[in-house]
Amino acid sequence: MPLSSSPHLHDFNRVLFRKFGVLLLLLGLSACSGTYHDPNKSYDLSASYDQQVASRLFSQGFEHVTEFYIEEIDASRLALAAMDNLATIDPEIEIIDHGDSLTLNYAGEPVSRHGYPSTLSSYAWARLTASVITEARTLSSDFNHASGEQIYQAAFDGIAGELDRFSRYSRPDIARTDRDNRNGFFGLGIRYLKVPKGARVLSVMENTPAESAGLEKEDIITQVNNRDISQLTETVITGLMKGPENSRVGLTVQRNQKNPITLQFEITRKKITVQTVSSSIHDNIVYLHISSFNKYTTSNMRSKVRKAQKELGENLKGYIIDLRDNGGGLLGTAIKTADLFISSGTIITTRGRHPDSQNDSSADSQDIAKGLPIIVLINSNSASSSEILTAGLQDSGRAIVIGSNSFGKGTVQRLKDLPNGAEMRVTWARFHAPSGYAIHxxxxxxxxxxxMGNAQTVEDIISLLKSGILPIADDVRSASPALDDEIALDNIKATCPQSNTTSELEKDIAEYLLASPALFDLAKGRTTPTTSQVTN
Incomplete structure (x- = not known):
């Protein structure tokens, strides 16, 4: 399904597969459609520049930005920015804007003059851009040796430079990775690291073909379909392992490095979804960690809550939802996840220039947690969709929030699939918490x-709570200064300075409060400190 028909995508961090210097590869194909696409054909980053392809690509990119970007911007500005950024490929290329025409200079000398289109049509300006690039390729050796994708990237980077920092172009291979994370893919369900012998399995995902077949962490894959992979790149290895749904792949695996044995596996590729929700139980408290929001997060959350309820029954004390380091994901999923726990009222409001961006999302289901207490953990890396879930639960009175000031990424991006397999995302709305303030x-x-201060232990926090210093006052938490009032924004954020740590302190405080209903109510602002309430 084209993402343009389901536009409410919102994210801060793409789930990239490089973390702490380790390459993580989820093996599979995008599940946006049921057909198999040859990755070497569809995502050939080395293909030559094609003027007709460029015209279509720029036209669709310009149109997407001019129609949906949160601020009005015309195609001429985007085209000139795209052409001006061609200097990143060859600094000798220079575009001189005369107001009604442009001059293409090379090495300081004018080469040609191009009149501007008489219309702001995206297609007309895209044709001009593609034509200028074609001419530049006849002048510049650097341009002549650049691939089409390198040229498209330079042009779209120029376009993105006219927009906010959350609007961007994602080249085809990165776009495919993003789609896999959002939608799932057909594959095996392993993460691996390229090593001299082949591919070392870093982890085997639950409920996947790899797990069913018996692959294990630390196995080293040496052959794929009888082909030695020791000298192949990660891209080629991944290409060998992925394929259409229900197709089979043969793996030769070396297990136990001290006394190695060789094993043969034949595995059927299946639909793999990136698992974003993990759960555990401690002292009758359910701990739910959400790493990001993809299309399956809500259903996974629901199933884990129900499983815990069945296991603990009446002994269940409450829930901790950990959103620390959660950079976001799908806006619609964040709303649906909030709706699991909120019975009524507004969850989030979005406002932008385009009429379709103006929405009020309200809860319309029953509280799956059945009124039991909820605590949400956040830090400065909690952004976008995780902030939507947090704001909805906090403002509805459904949860207590513990941690530090979150990131403040309060914008929504709309995606466009481009003809070369890339994606263009543009900011098209800002969202507001139920109490009205803009999160951005x-x-x-x-x-x-x-x-705050020297609050470094659970005892410190409980002391602040009992003394009435905490919780932070409602009027501070719901203050809504203008987005350009930097002083007021800094003053609000200073009430709880940002921190990117994920220490055990927040979890310990949460467990302490869930074990004491009186202290939980005090933290929620339902009561005022009294001697009887603070001696438990």
Whole structure:
């Protein structure tokens, strides 16, 4: 399904597969359609520049930006920015804007003059851009040796430079990775690291063909379909392992490096979804960690909650939802996840220039947690969709929030699939918490702040709570200064300074509060401190 028909995508961090210097590869194909696409054909980053392809590509990119970007911007500005950025490939290329025409200079000398289109049509300006690039290729050796994708990237980087920092172009291979994370893919369900012998399995995902077949962490894959992979790149190895749904792949595996044995596997590729929700139980408290939001997060969350309820029954004390380091994901999924726990009221409001961007999302289901207490953990890396879930639960009175001020990425991006397999995303709306404040630039202020003063232990926080200093006042948490009022925004954020740590302190505080209903109510602002309430 084209993402343009399901536009409410919102993210801060793409789930890239490089972390701490380790390459993580989820093996599979995009599940956006049921057909198999040859990755070497569809995503050939070395293909030559094609003027007709460029015209279509720029036309669709310009049109997407001019129609949906949160601020009005015309195609001429985008085209000139795209052409001006061609200097990143060859600094001798220079575009001189005369107001009604442009001059293409090379090495300081004018080469040609091009009149501007008489219309702001995206197609007309895209044709001009593609034509100028074709001419530049006849002048510049650097351009002549650049691939089509390198040229497209330079042009779109120029376009993105006219927009906000969350609008961007993702080249085809990165776009495919992003689609896999959002939608799932057909594959095996392993993560691996390229090593001299082949591919060392870093982890085997639950409920996947790889797990069913018996692959294990630390196995080294040496052959794929009888082909030695020791000298192949990650891209080629991944290409060998992926394929259409229900197709089979043969793996030769070396297990136990001290006394190695060789094993043969034949595995059927199946639909793989990136697992974003993990759960555990401690002292009758359910701990739910959400790493990001893809199209399966809500259903996974629901199933894990129900499983815990069945296991614990009446002994279940409450829930901790950990959103620390959660950079976001799908906006619609964040709303649906909030709706699992909120019975009524507004979850989030979005406002932008395009009429379709103006939405009020309200809860319309029953609280799956059945009223049991909920605590949300956040830090400065909690952004976008995780902030939507946090704001909805906090403002509805459904949860206490513990941690530090969140990131403050309060914008929504709309995606466009481009003809070369790339994606263009543009900011088209800002979202507001149920109490009305704009999340952008200010973030979510928690009820219980763990970064204020010398509050370094659970005892410190409980002491602040009992003394009435915490929770942070409602009027501070819901303050809504203008986005350009930097002083006011800084003052709000200073009430709970940002921290990117994920220490055990927040979890310990949450467990302490869930074990004490009186202290939980105090932290929620339902009561005022009294002697009887603070001696438990």
């Amino acid at each position: 630039k200010r973030g979510i202020i928690p009820d219980i702040c763990t970064t």
